[in-house]
Structure formats: C-alpha cells, structure tokens
Amino acid sequence: MISDKMKGFVANSSAIRAMFEEGKKMAAVYGADHVYDFSLGNPNVPAPEAVKEAVIDIVTNEDPVLVHGYMSNSGYEDVRGALAEHLNGLYGTHYTDSNLVMTVGAAGGLNVIFKTLLNPGDEVLTVTPYFVEYRAYAGNFDGVLVECAADPVTFFPDIADMEKKISKKTRAVILNTPNNPTGVVYPASVIQEVADLLERKSREYGAPIYIVSDEPYREIAYDGVEVPWIPSIYRDTIVGSSYSKTLSLPGERIGYLVIPSEITDSANVMAAANVATRILGFVNAPSLMQRVVARCCAEKANVGYYDRNRKLLYGSLTEYGYTCVKPDGAFYLWMKSPEEDEREFARKCKDEEQILLVPGRNFGCAGFVRIAYCVSYETIRNSLPGFKRVAESYGL
Amino acid sequence: MISDKMKGFVANSSAIRAMFEEGKKMAAVYGADHVYDFSLGNPNVPAPEAVKEAVIDIVTNEDPVLVHGYMSNSGYEDVRGALAEHLNGLYGTHYTDSNLVMTVGAAGGLNVIFKTLLNPGDEVLTVTPYFVEYRAYAGNFDGVLVECAADPVTFFPDIADMEKKISKKTRAVILNTPNNPTGVVYPASVIQEVADLLERKSREYGAPIYIVSDEPYREIAYDGVEVPWIPSIYRDTIVGSSYSKTLSLPGERIGYLVIPSEITDSANVMAAANVATRILGFVNAPSLMQRVVARCCAEKANVGYYDRNRKLLYGSLTEYGYTCVKPDGAFYLWMKSPEEDEREFARKCKDEEQILLVPGRNFGCAGFVRIAYCVSYETIRNSLPGFKRVAESYGL
Numbered sequence A, B: 001m002i003s004d005k006m007k008g009f010v011a012n013s014s015a016i017r018a019m020f021e022e023g024k025k026m027a028a029v030y031g032a033d034h035v036y037d038f039s040l041g042n043p044n045v046p047a048p049e050a051v052k053e054a055v056i057d058i059v060t061n062e063d064p065v066l067v068h069g070y071m072s073n074s075g076y077e078d079v080r081g082a083l084a085e086h087l088n089g090l091y092g093t094h095y096t097d098s099n100l101v102m103t104v105g106a107a108g109g110l111n112v113i114f115k116t117l118l119n120p121g122d123e124v125l126t127v128t129p130y131f132v133e134y135r136a137y138a139g140n141f142d143g144v145l146v147e148c149a150a151d152p153v154t155f156f157p158d159i160a161d162m163e164k165k166i167s168k169k170t171r172a173v174i175l176n177t178p179n180n181p182t183g184v185v186y187p188a189s190v191i192q193e194v195a196d197l198l199e200r201k202s203r204e205y206g207a208p209i210y211i212v213s214d215e216p217y218r219e220i221a222y223d224g225v226e227v228p229w230i231p232s233i234y235r236d237t238i239v240g241s242s243y244s245k246t247l248s249l250p251g252e253r254i255g256y257l258v259i260p261s262e263i264t265d266s267a268n269v270m271a272a273a274n275v276a277t278r279i280l281g282f283v284n285a286p287s288l289m290q291r292v293v294a295r296c297c298a299e300k301a302n303v304g305y306y307d308r309n310r311k312l313l314y315g316s317l318t319e320y321g322y323t324c325v326k327p328d329g330a331f332y333l334w335m336k337s338p339e340e341d342e343r344e345f346a347r348k349c350k351d352e353e354q355i356l357l358v359p360g361r362n363f364g365c366a367g368f369v370r371i372a373y374c375v376s377y378e379t380i381r382n383s384l385p386g387f388k389r390v391a392e393s394y395g396l
Helices: A004-011 A015-030 A049-061 A077-091 A105-117 A133-139 A159-165 A188-205 A266-279 A287-296 A303-319 A342-353 A377-393 B004-011 B015-030 B049-061 B077-091 B105-117 B133-139 B159-165 B188-205 B266-279 B287-296 B303-319 B342-353 B377-393
Strands: A100-103 A123-127 A144-148 A170-175 A210-214 A237-242 A255-258 A332-336 A368-372 B100-103 B123-127 B144-148 B170-175 B210-214 B237-242 B255-258 B332-336 B368-372
Touching (some): A004 B266, A049 A287, A049 B049, A077 A255, A077 A287, A100 A105, A105 A255, A123 A133, A123 A159, A133 A144, A133 B266, A159 A188, A266 B004, A287 B287, A342 A368, B077 B287, B100 B105, B105 B170, B105 B210, B105 B266, B123 B159, B303 B332, B342 B377
Parallel strands (some): A123 A144, A123 A170, A170 A210, A210 A237, B210 B237
Antiparallel strands (some): A237 A255, A332 A368, B332 B368
C-alpha cells in the first residue's frame, strides 16, 4: 500500500544505513570490539564540554517557555545574529540575522533550499562521487540530479564535463568541500574556475545558476589547508552547514543556511526558505540546540583527534599497498578497490575481517570504497591486521 | 528565481504565522502587556520540572556520543520501547519499539506518513475547519486535500458528506481530535460511524483507506471527557502525535508515529516511514529530546492551567453575547464572528483593542475566528474589556 516512489526507495534503501544496521547486529554477535565499523559519518569524538555546560545553563537559567517554544520559522533572531557575527569575524562578510535560516541539520537545509528553488524537471549538478542522498533530496521536488565527472586523480570537478552537463534547466550546482566521500578540499583556484563557468553560463541562459555549498565539514581540514568561503568567490552562492561534525551533534539535527543579500532575488529566496521550513514539516530547527550553538559556535572541532586517525589509517593502508586519495579534510578515506567490483571487496572485508566499508557505487563511483575514520583510534589500530591480510590475499 | 509552487506559498503565507510576527512587532510598539496575542498554539505553560531534570541528568551522566549521535532513522530502540510501553499501559495495546517512528514533531510525522502513502493525485480527506498546513503537507507529495463538512453545531464530521467525498483515489482520512481549531473531542460513537463508513468503502474499492489520527492534543481534555484511542476502533489507523503541547516543547520538534502491526501492509509502511524520515531530510528526531521524552512520557499536561483559562474566556465571551463552541479539549476557542466577514471582525479586534485572533477561513471555514487560549490568565483577564467593547459595538 505504499507509494510507488517509496517502493523504489525501500528496495534500494541506503547501503550506508543498511550497513550501520548490520554493524549493530554484528556487534551483538562478535562483540563491539571485534567489529570495525567504518560505515557511517557518526563522530566518535564527544561533543565539547562547552555544549554540556551550555545545555545545563540554558535549561537552568533561561525561561523554559522561550527555550522550548516556537519562534520564527527561520529561528531565533538572536541565535541567527550570533552565528552571522561569527561568520563575519571569520570571512569578513556583513551578514545579519536576516541572512540565516536555522535548519534541521544540513540535510534539512538542502531540502529547504531545493523546495525553494526547484520547479519539476529542473536540474541540480553534483560532482561524482557524492553524498548519495542528494538524488533523493532533489527528487523530493521532482528535480533531477545530474552527475559531473571529477578528475580521476585529484577528484576536483572536471570543468569541461561540467560545462557539457549545464543546460538551461540547470538551477544549482552542489559543491561539497571538504568532500564526502573523498576527503578532498577544493582550492580557491578550482572554485574560481567553477565560478567563471557558472557566470558565463548564467549570462548565456539569462538566469542565475546558484552554487549550493554543502559544507558540514568546513572546519575539519588538516595540515593548514585553507577551505575557501565560496560566497566570496561566486556571488550566487547559498551555504548550508551544520554542527553535526564540528560539535559532534549529528543526532540533534541542528544546522543553518546562509542566504547572502548579494545573491540574485535574495529577499524572495529568504522569504521562501522561511516558508519552506514550515510547510516541509520541519517548522523550525530544534529550539534548545539553536540556543546551544549560538553559545558554542566558536568552539573548535577536535581536528587533532581525526588527524591522528587519518595519519594512522592513510599511512598503514598505503604501506600495505592500497591506493588511497590523501584526505585534506572531513574524516573519510577514499580508497581504490583492489578488485574491479568494489562490492566484492567490501563483502570480503566484512565476512573475513568484520571490517565495514561502503562501496563507492553508493556515491555514484564504482571501483572505490569509503572508509569513515570518525571512530576510535583503537578501532583503526585493531582493524589494521585485517586490512593487511586482505591486501596480501590480493597480492598487493 | 523561486519555484512556482513557492511563489504561491509565499504570497499566501500562513496568516497564523503572519499574525505571530505582527504580534511581536505590536508588542514592541504597545508593550507586551498591552497586546493580547491569541494567534498561535504556543503553550504558555512552562515545560514540567521533570524535563529540566531529565535534560541535566542525561547530559551529565549519559555518554555524549550516544546522546547526541546518529541512531536508526526511526529513533532509539529503547526510547521507542519506552513510549510503546506507556501507550500499552494506557490503551491495552501490544505495541513494541518496531511500531513506532520518532519524528520531528507531529508535523514531521504527517509528512513522513504522506510521503509513505501518497501517489500523485491521491486524495486525503479532512473535516472542516482544519489545521491549515494539512493542505501543504499533502501537496508536498502531489496529494490533494479534500474538505468534508462538519455538523454546523457539534463540529463532528458530517458522515453523509464524507461518504460523498470518498472516491477510489482516497488514501487517507485525517482525524484531529481534540480538534484544532474547534476544541471539539469526537466521542467513540462518532469515530465508530467514520470507521463503519471507511470499512465499507475500503471493501468497495478493494484497498484500505487509512485513518491518520493527528493527535497532539490527546492528553488535553476537560471535565473528564474521554478521548478514544482510534486504533482500537478502526484497524487501519496510524497515529501521529507530539510532545509540543503536553510537555510544552513545541520548539523542540519531538513527536512520533504509531504504525500498529494490525494495519494493512504494516511491515512495508513501517519500512517506508523509516526511509521517508531519512530522505525528507529529517534523518531522525532530535536525539537528546528523544531521550528526554522517554523519561517524561508519563508526565501529565497541566490541564488545570488551560481549564482555568477556558472557563474564564468561554464564560466571559458568551456572557458578552458572543456565540462559541464549548471546547472539551485542546486550548482553542472557536467563536462565531459577529459580522459575516470574520476578517473584518479580526481586524477590528486588532486595530481597536490589540487583540489578535485568527480568521476562520485560514482553517477552511469562514465566519468564525480561532482564539488560542494557551496564554497567561492575565492576558485573558486583561483582554476582556476589549472583547466587551467590541461586542457592544456590534450590539450583541
């Protein structure tokens, strides 16, 4: 009795989530210490102490009718103002509360902005590999996700291919940097190339092509790599982010959209995003967590923790003979499968070594696997003999 | 540059929300004490102390990686199990964690279930007057909301009209009792009549018509009036509820769906609701609040507080000559406008007396206004002279 669209979705339910569920079952069988679950971007770093302190202080000292009550659909003005100020300090921008919409995580924000922008049949470009849910999010509004190629070594966008894929139906291009699943960070020069192309194409078609910058990993970058603020490079950029990764609050569903005043038709986009938040059933981002992130937005992600994991994992796996993209950001390692069908490789890792990886075709890119290293250092260390045995079995 | 659908929504943006925004502006001009804002169902009763205690205990003593982390899209198993047990104790049912999906408020739950059930063009019936957002929620999935009449005195569903409105496209009937905006509670006999009709029509069309019972006000009923548990009367009932009103947590966006094992195609509906939660961008209900409501689900709503408001407001307004439906539940008073166009009446109340009411046509029923009395007793008391002057100006 379920809808036709949902029949397809249920049948092809996210392999990432399926693996997460399977990981829990395997942990019950083998013991949690003997399952190496690299499937989900669920940070193992606890939320900073400041989050706990803010929660306790707010529920103790602020008016509960305010803290747990309705507010404007876009979120509390003071919260939006605080986040705007924080961004202004970082990027030299001039945002105010009226440029922000608080969202139910970055996923909620993407749905709000696609609801705002897309007519049926409109196209949204993404660079492969990409976060698999983008297709569903665009499809929620009868938009069509169009895949652009990446350079096979750097995994930066292939600008020539992007030009081919842009049509008069293209309403937006999703950029995701630091990238899930590759861990790549696009330098300013690459974003400038994208911007030049989109400016040219926007003029050609007489309508802006927005960049939707999905950047929950913005604050997680290594070795001093700079993550450019894309609105400073391309005017028609809308930013979506969250505190899921930075503050380790993925379950709390707290994020935001930045809709700069400079973008084409900014006032209408802002008004529509406010209404879309309501009619999609989000109504507003969770209220207590809005007030928490206003206080904690300057807290730093525990980059050192992930960096230690990254070095151990990347160092060891390349030493065993695997081919990996060196990650500059986020907490994912993108690794070439030693056999053509990466699902077979993932199955072998799971069945023989209780190592859970996500096959790359779930990100629109077969022949690779994603390894989420937002796990404990011990999990990585203890998984290494298994990775090594598998490498040897392939004769790497 | 916004989508065509959103242009309409922005132009007709919810009058309720518009009034909420206007109320805030008026408070800045006249002072909060001199604006009588009855526009929004934002409870004035603070959340119970138990909520505060649970929040503090959880963030102090539970593992932050668990408390703020991802879990199954349907929610924590232990939380769902606790809520199932609570319902079983109240209604003699046999639900388990696998019958519940935790949702981003009741609004999120309705979107999840409509995404699950509706093909484009499918119809969802509602009884007028009704919560205005139902139309948008069904429309999000290209479903069509069909209005059924209510009895003009009792505001119970007009069964004969409902029969006329049911077609082979009817997939679901929304029941909302205690009702927003009328405050009416449907007795078991009325629900039985609806059930008999739907059973007959489901047989006739060879496909179940689900009742979607939207019941955030279930625990707010007065004078010992019983609120029937609809799944005990009609097998194909899916329940959506939230803690927005009962625990005064509307901003926290925490609710749930009950998908009983007895409904047609239950396993598929459950699986699809789980996936729909993910792909609509909710991902999961806010995690800390899930854990809070598991501990606080047996807390009682402060019905006495609302009852005191109800008695003062209903007693005074009827004394002044207004005609009101006596509310048995929720915290809304449904009042006949003294002039045909209730928008004129509402404007008069606002401009002359700073009293904010919502015109009934926003609930699909002109000629009435909704008065949300989830405000302070003082707000009601201080508004009465204004209501009286307006009554006198109409010669009531």
